[in-house]
Amino acid sequence: MNCVCSEALISPALDWPAVRDLPLRLGILASGNGSNFAAIAQAIDQGQLCAQIQGVIYNNPQARVAQRAAERGLPSVLINHRDFGGRETFDATVAATLRGWDVDWVIMAGWMRCATPVLLDAFPGHILNIHPSLLPSFPGLHAVEQALRAGVTITGCTVHIVTLAVDQGPIIAQAAVPIFGGDTPDTLARRIHTQEHQLYPWAIALAAGRA
Ligand code: GRF
Numbered sequence: 001m002n003c004v005c006s007e008a009l010i011s012p013a014l015d016w017p018a019v020r021d022l023p024l025r026l027g028i029l030a031s032g033n034g035s036n037f038a039a040i041a042q043a044i045d046q047g048q049l050c051a052q053i054q055g056v057i058y059n060n061p062q063a064r065v066a067q068r069a070a071e072r073g074l075p076s077v078l079i080n081h082r083d084f085g086g087r088e089t090f091d092a093t094v095a096a097t098l099r100g101w102d103v104d105w106v107i108m109a110g111w112m113r114c115a116t117p118v119l120l121d122a123f124p125g126h127i128l129n130i131h132p133s134l135l136p137s138f139p140g141l142h143a144v145e146q147a148l149r150a151g152v153t154i155t156g157c158t159v160h161i162v163t164l165a166v167d168q169g170p171i172i173a174q175a176a177v178p179i180f181g182g183d184t185p186d187t188l189a190r191r192i193h194t195q196e197h198q199l200y201p202w203a204i205a206l207a208a209g210r211a
Contacts, residue, residue: 024051024208027103029094029111030058034065035193036109036130036200041072043201051204054101057094059113075101081113088118095122105208108162109200115162127162128207130200132192134158134174139167144189153179155188157196159203173203 028037037056043049056069056076069076077097084090095118098106106119108129115127133143135158138150147155156176163169175195179188 022050024049024204025102025104026051026053026107026204027098027101027105028053028056028065028069028107028109029113030056030063030065030109031060031112032063032065032110034058034063034068034109036196037065038068039197040107040109040201040204041068041074049201049205051105054103055097057097059090059111065110087114087116091116091119095119098123105204106162107200107204114166115164117164120162120164125161125211128159128172128204129162129167129169130196130203131158131160131167132189132196134176135160135167135171144185144192147179148183148185148188155179155192157192157199159200159207161207172207173199175199 026040028040030037040049041053044051044053053074056065056074057079058065058076059079059081061078061080066076066078079090079093079097081090084093099122104126106123106127108127111129120127131139131143133139133147134154134156137152138146138155154176156174158174159172160167161169161172175198177188177191177195
């Protein structure tokens, strides 16, 4: 069933994949606000996504996601990339922390770092990211502004498997969001976020069901 309404056009059928016997063990990587983390945690609490969040890693001391994790009683660890000499040593610490939590899926939720082979090889094919555009359109930074500047009338969000090529990994799921005449980066980003919060938990279940 596809859903078309004034706010969004959800392209995938949002039927939840069959419940697994064992919960997925998720490790969350987030740099900022953490609303996608909260949406995933909520989907777990509501019994939609059969998973447990093992912990949250954030790389920015001000990241609101740390507070959100604490409110849910979930462990969070600050691993600040500025404390490392290079991207590989940073990723090695991130990977070791995730391994320590016995994570089987790594969920980038607003993680503003590019993954090196050190992280990718630690969890091959098991790292997901969400991006605020319909990839392959508008990869990289400022995707919402890019879409507005390009004058497209539909944009959206994409969940994909993370690869070395930024925002180019295999697509798991997408949701489309129309762009309205008076849209600003803020109004459009807000509507995209709303779709992200529905799409990401479901896409995690979908990816895990296919793996
Ligand atoms: C989202 O728009 C996501 O697409 C992008 O970063 C943003 C994170 O938002 N990768 P939040 O921190 O989950 O609120």
